[in-house]
Amino acid sequence: MFSRYLLLGFLVSTTLSVTGWSARAAEITIKGSDTMVILNQKWAQEYMKKHPDVNIQVTGGGSGTGIAALRNNTTDIAAASRLIKPKEIQDFLVNSGIKPIQYKTCLDGVAVFVNSSNPLTEISLPTLGKIFRGEITNWKQVGGSDQPIVLYSRESNSGTYAFFKEEVLQEKDFSPRAQTLAGTAALIDAISKDTKGIGYGGIGYSHGVKALKLRRTESDVATAPSQENVEGGIYPLSRSLNFYLNPRSTDPEIEKFVKWVRSAEGQKIVASVGYYPLPGILPKPVAKAAPAPESKPAPVAEEKPAVTVAPAPTATGEMAAYAAPTAPAPVAPQPVAEVKVEAPAPVAAPTATASVTPATTSTTEALNALTGPVDPNAKQPVISTSLLNQFRTMIADREKSVMFREEAVAKREESIARRELTVAEREASLAAREEKLAQVTQANGIVNK
Template sequence: MTSTLLRCAPLAAALVLAATAQAGNITVKGSDTLVVLAQKWAETYMSKHPDTKIQVTGGGTGTGLAALQNKSTDLCNASRKIKPTEQATCIKAFGKRPTEYKVCLDGLSVYVSADNPVKELTVAQIADIFNGKTTNWKQVGGPDARITVYSRENSSGTYEFFKEHVLSGKDFAATAQTMPGTAAVLQAVAKDKHGIGYGGAAYGAGAKSLKVKKDEASPGVEPTEENVIKGIYPIWRYLYIYVNPALDKGDIASYLTWLRGDEGQQVVKNVGYFPLPKDLRK
């Protein structure tokens, strides 16, 4: 009896693996900026494809890319492009560069309290606030009050994008308060009338997004869909999904095609981000 069970064990294991594959389990990990949208994508897709189960977690872009490299996630959500060193690690892990998909656009917004009278800042003024050079709101036309800077942890793709594209690679102020996610940044800013933070366009509830000026001579621009798609808003970006090319088939390929198509891009709009232009939905 025991020998019969032992002979059957490999077959049973194979059947379990086959059943798992048929069930269409997809794991998604990474950007906290994308986590709300990714959860809504998963919820909508599973309602139409009940045999597919999608599990979404955040943790930051860096965390998601590390999981992609060690093969503990199928898809990595990213709020910045993959770095050359991360690509190299992926090649070492699974023999190829991960496939990159642009999945939507975002106007990276600068948030202050709704009670703050400041309405617009230049990119240079924003940089000076976040690197600690400017410390009082009166230096940028606001009240005589010390500025409280809220930022993200360094595993965040949004942190890295903001550091590269707004701070020109300089460090954040030593006094910046590090928050665990974009939602936490916005909650802190909404409660602190002297606070300032940054995050994705979909997270603005409870705080006020500032108009951003490219320079002193330029007009202030709001992070609206039209301004982001036209490239008028100075701090815009694509948001991405990365996948091991060997996994980009079957249920995973179908899901990626769906979320970049018209239905998935309508979810993007409903959540508060900006859909891909039609020519990027292929």
């Protein structure tokens, strides 16, 4: 009898154990970038609401810490606000013979923050580098008030620190006067309370401080870290925020989570936190066109055929980007110009009372056509010279912006080419080492025999 109860207890215990194992939630760990901590937490919370059988743990520590944890198999996902370094790839190859897989999760612009009361609105990267290297120490040297500059920086294992050092300081050392803070949140808090402070961090943290516009060189046009400028690479400190995964991972839940992060649902959370979604996933908001002013029909002269004058050309293409935000001023209805038409004539030649503007090949030519002499008797709507000059200035600025964008893309491609060459050289070196190791191993085998 006792043996029967013992057997029954064993079966019940085994059943509960197996049932408990199958019902246990899947575990996913994310470690790394402090810039991405808040975003990763938001992703984890929303995903776990929809998938209660999955448990996601998020910790920071810096991009370098996350990548090292992935290499040592102590995390499933490494969050990094910078690209993985060639040395880190080499460590992966030596350690396990594989390279981690990169997934872009969203876009970011590293912003330069100052106190809200600081009168400065823009700065160039060369000047910024001098400030953080300690070569410029007073705000009056850059157009500010006469007071010392207080530098706030990130820890050396931060991806944002590495990115800023490479892009702004040209890999030179930070000033020893720079105060190192753990996390962008702490940096923002310090600058919001210090009128002399300056620091840097992800655009998602720009609350209670001022983000300066940046110029790549002293002569460039300053650009803000807006979504459009970051997507187009116009903003000098544009970057992606990334996940790195072990390609040998066999947990399907990790792949499902990353796929969800990059979906429209996951990218909506990106926008809510303050970063920029991956291009082409979420529809961009369309600016609503201003309603056209109501107008009464123009009076028509009695018993005379009228020639309808073509309307002034509207802003299209690049010009529309500038014209869209503001509604045009209402124009009073004008009477239609009258011209007598000869019955046998195939086409009536334009007269002084009905000036028809010929088709133009560009917006600039169309604007120039509008500046010609206007007959006051024709009662044509007159566009002010100042407004035309504004449009011309907008076109010139946009052309400069396009030129700067092309230069930025060219520089980025050149940088990528250099990095790929470095990786190829390191891979060749690693292959040579492996070949030498194989030869040594083979020689040792012969000696043992």
